[in-house]
Amino acid sequence: MKSFTHLDTFSINDAYKALGEYEGKARLNAGGSDLLAILKGDVLNDYPETIINIKTIPGLDYIREDGDYLRIGALARLSDIVRSPLLNEKYRLLAEAAHTIASPQIRNVATLGGNICQDTRCWYYRYPRKIGGPIQCLRKGRGACLAVRGDNRYHAIMGGKKCFAVCPSDMAVALAALDGRLKIAGPKGERSVAVAEFFHPLGKDLARDEIVREIEIPARRVPSQQTFLKFTLRKPIDFAIVSVASVVTIEQGVCTDARIILGAVAPFPVRAKVAEELLIGKPISEEIAIASAEEALTGSKPLSKNSYKIQIAKTLVKQAVFSSMEAGEMLHPFQNF
Ligand SMILES: Cc1cc2nc3c(=O)[nH]c(=O)nc-3n(C[C@H](O)[C@H](O)[C@H](O)COP(=O)(O)OP(=O)(O)OC[C@H]3O[C@@H](n4cnc5c(N)ncnc54)[C@H](O)[C@@H]3O)c2cc1C
Numbered sequence: 268m269k270s271f272t273h274l275d276t277f278s279i280n281d282a283y284k285a286l287g288e289y290e291g292k293a294r295l296n297a298g299g300s301d302l303l304a305i306l307k308g309d310v311l312n313d314y315p316e317t318i319i320n321i322k323t324i325p326g327l328d329y330i331r332e333d334g335d336y337l338r339i340g341a342l343a344r345l346s347d348i349v350r351s352p353l354l355n356e357k358y359r360l361l362a363e364a365a366h367t368i369a370s371p372q373i374r375n376v377a378t379l380g381g382n383i384c385q386d387t388r389c390w391y392y393r394y395p396r397k398i399g400g401p402i403q404c405l406r407k408g409r410g411a412c413l414a415v416r417g418d419n420r421y422h423a424i425m426g427g428k429k430c431f432a433v434c435p436s437d438m439a440v441a442l443a444a445l446d447g448r449l450k451i452a453g454p455k456g457e458r459s460v461a462v463a464e465f466f467h468p469l470g471k472d473l474a475r476d477e478i479v480r481e482i483e484i485p486a487r488r489v490p491s492q493q494t495f496l497k498f499t500l501r502k503p504i505d506f507a508i509v510s511v512a513s514v515v516t517i518e519q520g521v522c523t524d525a526r527i528i529l530g531a532v533a534p535f536p537v538r539a540k541v542a543e544e545l546l547i548g549k550p551i552s553e554e555i556a557i558a559s560a561e562e563a564l565t566g567s568k569p570l571s572k573n574s575y576k577i578q579i580a581k582t583l584v585k586q587a588v589f590s591s592m593e594a595g596e597m598l599h600p601f602q603n604f
């Protein structure tokens with residue numbers, strides 16, 4: 268690992284000011300579970316001169332309901348999310364998604380902000396220097412996308428334009444299903460971005476001197492069934508081949524609202540709108556669940572080696588809708604928000 272300067276910061280302002288002063292030669296470090304691996308592999312073209320530690324910012328790890336919103340500070344750890352009584356009672360999709368990520372040791376250091384901002388897992392992009400890398404590609408600013416003609420079995424089956432790497436963040440998928448928004452702070456003030464819109468074809472909607480401060484989610488008022496399902500190759504510690512987050516509201520046997528978000532199929536979390544529309548206004552039955560799953564992948568365009576993801580995604584959507592149906596029959600008004 269190359270050497271770098273290490274700077275502790277104690278406020279959000281300190282952090283984005285430091286980012287501005289180093290003019291792109293510094294990187295934020297929260298838990299370090301992704302950043303340090305990238306630095307050890309020496310996969311980036313621009314190795315940072317300075318690491319700005321934000322874990323020293325006090326009070327940025329809150330999880331609280333505040334009037335009409337649930338607010339989670341960017342430094343809340345994934346293990347805090349797994350254990351939070353509030354989330355397990357009313358926003359259990361978040362706790363379930365966090366529980367599927369990595370290992371207890373990693374969840375004890377990894378933060379929500381870092382999970383959303385983690386770098387792509389594309390194996391061409393991550394190819395380490397010590398075994399012949401780094402490999403250049405379009406996302407790194409040099410050359411073309413190697414996945415288009417190469418081994419693209421884990422890449423996007425929809426929404427890929429220039430880069431076909433999928434969004435690796437499971438938390439982004441769950442947050443998108445709950446209409447989460449990122450509060451982003453920087454020298455020009457604070458702005459808010461919907462989680463799904465944060466991910467761009469070649470990166471993220473985050474300037475070099477900005478920091479994710481908070482994740483804001485509309486408070487749940489009506490009980491709904493929340494489900495997070497993830498298909499992986501290995502049982503323990505693996506990224507999603509496909510994931511699905513769903514939030515389905517069933518009132519008097521009829522589906523009144525539905526959000527179905529697909530993960531690891533595109534460079535961003537994908538809202539399966541046609542599948543949602545098929546559910547709304549109807550009692551959920553086996554036929555409706557199957558029809559909804561069939562429509563969920565509308566518009567997909569798999570690459571040469573990843574069409575297998577389509578059937579997996581359809582199966583997960585069907586399972587998620589089934590589990591909503593079963594739970595909806597038993598829903599207690601103060602459980603399962
Ligand atoms: C073995 C292993 C398995 C994993 N499995 C999964 C999985 O199944 N699903 C999944 O979703 N993830 C998985 N991950 C990724 C893991 O969740 C992330 O590494 C972790 O969440 C990153 O959080 P961190 O606080 O350690 O971020 P860091 O490593 O500190 O930062 C990651 C990136 O985000 C930037 N950053 C951090 N915080 C902010 C902020 N507040 N504002 C702006 N930029 C910021 C940093 O500059 C850096 O570029 C896995 C990781 C490992 C090592």
Ligand code: SF4
Binds near residue numbers: 387390405406412429
């Ligand atoms: S998918 Fe993206 S990160 Fe991977 S090789 Fe193509 S451009 Fe690079």
